[in-house]
Amino acid sequence: MxxxxxxxxxxxxxxxxxxxxxxxxxxxxxxxxxxxxxxxxxxxxxxxxxxxxxxxxxxxxxxxxxxxxxxxxxxxxxxxxxxGDQQQIRGTVSIGVVASVANKALGETLQKFVLKYPEVRVKATGGYTTDLQEMLRTSRLDLIVVNAPPHLRDPRMVDIVTEDLCLITSSDTGMEFDGPVSLQRINELKLVIPSQRHGLRLIMDRAAAEQNIALAPRMEFDELKLIEDFVRATDYFTILPPIAVFRALRQGHLKAYPITPDIPRRLVYVSNPARPLSAAAEALIAEIREDMIEYSFDVERQLRDENGLSEV
Missing domain, CATH: 1.10.10.10 (Winged helix-like DNA-binding domain superfamily/Winged helix DNA-binding domain)
Structure with a gap:
């Protein structure tokens, strides 16, 4: 062989x-x-x-x-x-990402990455956190970008960004809120969110349970692009991390409101500790991390400006 x-x-x-x-x-x-x-x-x-x-x-x-x-x-x-050929980074990188990153943000990052590193071949796979973890364990992926519980500390995990989930609605809905919106109030709205097999839904349900609330959405879609398009075209609301719909927020098609108490979503990357990352993989995750931080900062600033919130 x-x-x-x-x-x-x-x-x-x-x-x-x-x-x-x-x-x-x-x-x-x-x-x-x-x-x-x-x-x-x-x-x-x-x-x-x-x-x-x-x-x-x-x-x-x-x-x-x-x-x-x-x-x-x-x-x-x-x-x-x-x-010793470190000047020209080349090779193949297999990366898995949760849907809230793959939806829009990863596409923009990859467009810039291929121009910067033309000799690197990227194989990107979307999926749920548990599926991506199994693919990493069996060496089908070099690294994964997934959600992690806010307080979980694992030496294999490297933080990318932490952002708060927001109430998202169409800019044309006509309904506005003064300041942060409670989960109790949100639960009274026409709500479309991911199902309970989705990592983001687990974060939402955990936060709701802490307030003795059981979320009762009228619609459940696991495909985040479908949720985005549905909310833009209807009077429904959703709960999502701003990065997942940052382009629509930036273009003014959607509007975001903070939720009280905060519902943090922690984004991390994980690699197999038995297999060091290649230079190509390190370059890719560095680009993703930089862009995620930039997107998060831009959306947070927009959120403060639109809702009249003071900077902490």
Whole structure:
């Protein structure tokens, strides 16, 4: 089993076709196909099903990817570090992010990142915190950006930003509030929020339970973009972290009100302690962290200005 074969296998798995993988690796397709066949012969089982729609991984292929992906990325990281080639950051970064980051903020960050680091390939996956944690544990991801309880301290977690959830509504709804809004009052509104399988909903329910309140939304959508579009087009309200809808807030399509008492959402990134981050991964998370802080600051300032709040 050769390093080249494993590298080729990962490319075919991630691209889903021999043509795209060959283009990515800058090799001819017959040579790539030959190496995949040799790897399958050595393992003794097919790793892909060849179909008209592409290369679909078999169950053994899924398991092989889980086992090999972390090893290959570690070898690439070690090779770059030992070669002393630190001027040109390159490589592949697999990152998982919760929906409240992936919704809008991550897209803008990645647009800037690819211009700054053209030799870095990014594979971004959205999902729920528990799913992303499992993918990190099995080395399918290099790092994850997830929600964490405000008081939980874990050496694997590095804080990115902490922001308070807000009451969000359309700017055209006609209803306004003087100052922060209580959860009791919010619970009387036409509310659309994520379901209880969503990490943000757990934060909301925990805060409501502390005040002996059971949230009673009329609608539950787990897709945050769907919630944003629904609120913009109706007289419904939602509870979300401002970063999740920062662009619509900045453009004036949505309006945010602070909630009392505060409901903090803590955003952290986590990596596998057994596998050091590559230079490419460190560069990416640095960009994400910087942008999240900037977005949070901008929205907080806008929130203060629109609601006449003094700066603390």
């Amino acid at each position: 050769e390093f080249r074969q494993l590298k080729y296998f990962l490319a075919v798995y991630e691209e889903g076709s021999l043509t795209s993988a060959a283009r990515r690796l800058n090799v001819v397709q017959p040579a790539l196909s030959q190496q995949i066949s040799k790897l399958e012969e050595e393992i003794g089982r097919p790793l892909f099903s060849r179909t008209p729609k592409g290369m679909l991984p078999t169950r053994e292929g899924e398991e092989a990817y889980t086992r090999f992906s972390g090893i290959i990325r570690d070898l690439e990281t070690a090779s770059q570090a030992l070669s």
